[in-house]
Amino acid sequence: MKQKLSLFISMLFLVTIMTVPISAHAETAAKSFADVTEKHYASKEISKLAQMGIIEGGSDGLFHPDSEITRGVTALWLSKALKLKEPVSLKGFTDIPESSVYSYAVNSLKEKGIVEGDEGRFNPEAPLTREQMASLLVRAFKLKENGVNVWFKDESSIGESHYKDVVRLKQHLITDQLEYLPKSRVTRAQLVLFLNRAISQGETGKDEIPLSDFLRKSKTRGIQSSPDGKMTAYVEEFEGHLQIYVDQEGVEQDYRITNMKDRDIENFFWFNNERIVYTTSAHGLEDNHVHSVNPNGKEDKDLTPYDNIRADIMESLSYLPGHESDMLISINNRDRTVFDVQRLNVKTGKMELVAENPGNITEWLTDIYGEARLAVAKDGINTKILYRSSAQGKFESILDVKFGDSFKPIMFSFDETQIFALSDIGRNTLALVKYNLNTKSIGETVYENPEADVTDIVISYKKQAILAVKYETDKVHYHYLDKEFEQLNQAIAKKLPGEQFIITGNPLPESKVNLFVYSDRSPGVYYQYNRKDDTIKKVKDTMPWIQVDQLAEMKSVSYTARDGMTIRGYLTLPKNAGDKNLPFVILPHGGPWARDSWGYDKEVQILANRGYGVLQMNFRGSTGFGKALFNAGNKQWGQAMQNDITDGVNWLIKQGTADPKRIAIYGSSYGGYAALAGMTFTPDLYAAGIDFMGPSSLLTFLETMPPYWDKKKLYMQVGDPGVDKQMMEDYSPLLHVDRIKSPVMFAQGVNDPRVKKKESDQMVMAIRQRGIDAPYMIKEDEGHGFRGYENQLDFYTIMLKFLDTHLKK
Incomplete structure (x- = not known):
């Protein structure tokens, strides 16, 4: 009788702990163990x-x-972790009677397909092996394939029935061991560790924003009004792909006009009131196609339906009599290595060759009547500016530009006697200048900033004038050339104090001005300002679920490199974490011929929200701050360019901002190379590294570049294998993996046209041969970067776990 009563009490206790909410146990079950x-x-x-x-x-x-730990106790713990309900039957296994303390747990797990028996037996007192534990955790927590290629030294000893589950466990970084020891028995403490990691999958801590909020595509972007103002088009996600929607006056609900399934929409514009033109690419291949569609969704047509080509929109010709349905594109369908100018009918898809590329032209420029009359041509490592006086004339060289200098034509003047261009010839930064076509010489400087390059201009075709010049130092700024435009911007700024904004579409409309407003903590909001009554209203929020006050501020900083050069960058510290001894992620940008800018950065905010400081820097070779900084990066991959990154890390450490034992380096494209170079050439500086599609060898990288890239220019900027082979070998991380001391994570798209998958494959294999772990995420449907939501979610989930493992333990 006493035995039956004891069993009854045991069963009652088990049912109770399985049905009471977990929060109740925080008070009643809290224990400390003397051992x-x-x-x-x-x-x-x-x-x-x-x-x-x-x-x-x-x-x-x-x-x-x-x-x-036994299989029975494991079942008890697992059923509680999963909060499983009472099973339908208690007769799942012959060796577990209904009165067993394990009965409810084991049978609940069986009904969920989590546990299996052997000829009807569960063997609850048998010890749990590590491979059995893997299968239980994978089934219990539904750990899916995420594309991470993993490696165990002892993978041949893993049982066939458990192999995939052991792999899943490492794919999700629940284990990061090189030797899994699959037949070893699991201790109680070991199971706690693994179970806790599995429970923590997808959890967000206090003040942590779910990854899905950062990665969800903008609800609305690219808002554009039709020429007559009666319709508005924008891009929004539908079933995992961005689609174009139209909002029409008098129609209650917006309607979707595209149905992309295998391609992604890159951009769009109103060709006229009856036609929208948009471009797409497939799976990261950068094979841009041009499409057109009616605003009602009818007559959707791929105008460039060729394989393995790239088409880029130059301009619309709809303003020209006889060409109301025509536009100009550059396309390499005749020869993959060069781009011709074609006149394209947006209704029929008919193309007519306007200017054939002789093989050396890299850019075309049309006059105000849409005629291709200016071209930028390669001349070895130098550049020539070619010009013809009429569409039927012969191109002749009017300016030689030496390597290291830049001359970038922007537009013909409205009287066609001059060209407006960005030039740093005879100066350090790019300035807006006039080139006189009669005297064949550079004339007046319209605007020059001594600190930063001019990046763009604002044009009014109605006024036939340049309204402002754009440049970027810490943030984007404008130098105004038109009083009306300046006053308009001042009036808008009063309505949006402290915000950055861009006027989209017509810069000087009579009444309604469309605006895109953004900041370091806001991904962007569309507004409309009414000039007539001086009012402003919000139109659409691109990501309304993002709460600005939860995000971290990005601050402009600068430091001095070891040779005295000033390096500018941006520092983001996690909110409410102070500014001392923080774990840090160093984030060098890609390109490298690009720059980091102030504004909302998804990656930066993800890292800061998870407690990491982030340093971005515009190392030499970056654009935007003049040719001295830019040209100082020539043939300096892994050398002075890398020193600038290293000096930034040491600057953080000296200030006490970064904990020197908890610093990682992560980058994409060139930034991925910089991450590998940092792990290889300064191995004591970083606790971990992450390479996202970065070159691992300067030699193999140049061998596989896209056919339309300028090889001679790259030889001057990266290295010439025929002249600089030793230098390129010296600074190829692949050839120096023996220096790497800490774990490195990799990610790569199979379809990457810029940095081939081989670059990651060969580095991963080389590191593993050294006995260092190298988790490697591979996505079959991606190119240079991950675009798909699920792929991005997989990447950032594993990236954060990898960083937490090596920087927060």
């Missing part, structure tokens, strides 16, 4: 799961962390 000291490797996890009521000690009040 688990604070120094024990699983002390925090044991305390956490005990407080949650998932695990418990023995009748002696001790936990026995190093004792082997």
Whole structure:
């Protein structure tokens, strides 16, 4: 009788702990175990799961962390972690009677397909092996394939029935061991560690924003009004792909006019009131196609339906009599290595050759009547500006531009006697200048900024004038050339104090001015300003679920490199974390012929929200700050360019901002190379590295570049294998993996046209041969970067786990 009563009480206790909410156990089940000291490797996890009521000690009040755990106890813990309901049947296994303390747990797990028996037996007192644990956790927490290629030294000893599950466990970084020891028995403390990691999948801590909020595509972007103002088009996500929607006056609900499934919409514009033109690419191949569609969604047509080509829109010709349905594009369908100018009918798709590329032209420029009359041509490593006086004339060289200088034609003057261009000939920064076509010489300087390059201009075709010149130092600024435009911007600025804004579409409309407003903490909001009554209204928020006050501020900073050169960048510290001894991620930009800018950066905010400081820097070779900084990067991959990054890290450490033992380096494209170079050439500086599609060898990278890239120019900027082979070998991380001391994570798209998958493959294999772990995420449907939401979610989930493992342990 006493035995039956004892079993009844045991069953009652089991049912109770399985049905009471976990929050209740935080008070009633909190325990400290005398045999688990604070120094024990699983002390925090044991305390956490005990407080949650998932695990418990023995009748002696001790936990026995190093004792082997049985299959039955594992089932008890797992059922509590999953909060499983009472099973339908208690007769799932012949060796577990209904009165067994394991009965509810094991049968609940069986009904969920989590546990399996052997000829009807469960063997609850048998010890749990590590490969069995892997299968239980993978089934229980539904760990899916995420594209991470993993490696175990002892993978041949993993049982065939458990192999995929052991791989899943490492794919999700629940284990990061090089030797899994699949047949070894699991201790109670070990199971706690693994179970806690599995439970934590997808969890967000206090003040942490779910990754999905950062990665969801903008609800609305690219708002554009039709020429007559009666319709508005914008891009919005539908079933995983961006689609074009139209909002029409008098129609209650917006309607979708595209149905992309295998291609992504890159951009669009109103060709006229009856036609919208848009471009697409497939799976990261950068094979841009030009499409057109009616605003009602009819007559959707791919105008450039060729394989392995790239088409780029130059301009509309609809303003010209006889060409109301025509536009100009540059396309390499005749020869993959060069781009011709074609006149394209947006209704029929008919193309007519306007200017054939003789093989050396890299850019075309049309006059105000849409005639291709200016071209930029390669001349070895130098550049020539070619010009013809009429569309039927012969191109002649009017300006030689030496390597290291820049001359970038922007537009013909409205009287066609001059060209407006960005030039740094005879100066350091790009200035807006006039080139006189009669005297064949550079004339007046319209505007020059001594600190930064001019990047763009604002034009009014109605006024036939340049309204403002754009440049970027810490932020984007304008130098105004038109008083009306200046006053308009001042009036808008009063309505949006402290915000950055861009006027989209017509810069000087009579009444309604469309605006895109953004900041370092806001991904962007569309507004409309009414000039007539001086009012402003919000139109659409691109990501309304993002709360600005939860995000971190990005501050402009600068530091001095070891040779005295000033390096400008941006520092973002996690909110409410102070400014001392923080874990840090160094984030060099891609390109490298690009720059980091102030504004909302998804990656920066993800890292800051998870407690990491982030440093971005415009190292030499970056654009935007003059040719001295830019040209100082020539043939300096892994050398002075890398020193600028290293000097930034040391600057953080000297200030006490970064904890020197908790710094990682992460980058994409060139930034990926910089991450590998940092891990290779300064191995004591970083605790971990992440390479996203970065070159691993300067030699193999140049061998596989796209056919339309300028090889001679790259030889001057990166290195010439025929002249600089030794230097390129010296600074190729692939050839120096023996210097790497810390783990490196990799990610790569199979279809990448810029940095071939081989660059990552060969580096991963070389590192693994050294016995260093190298998790490697491969996505079959991606190119140079991950665009798909699920792929991005997989990447950032694993990236954060990787960083937490090596920077927060």
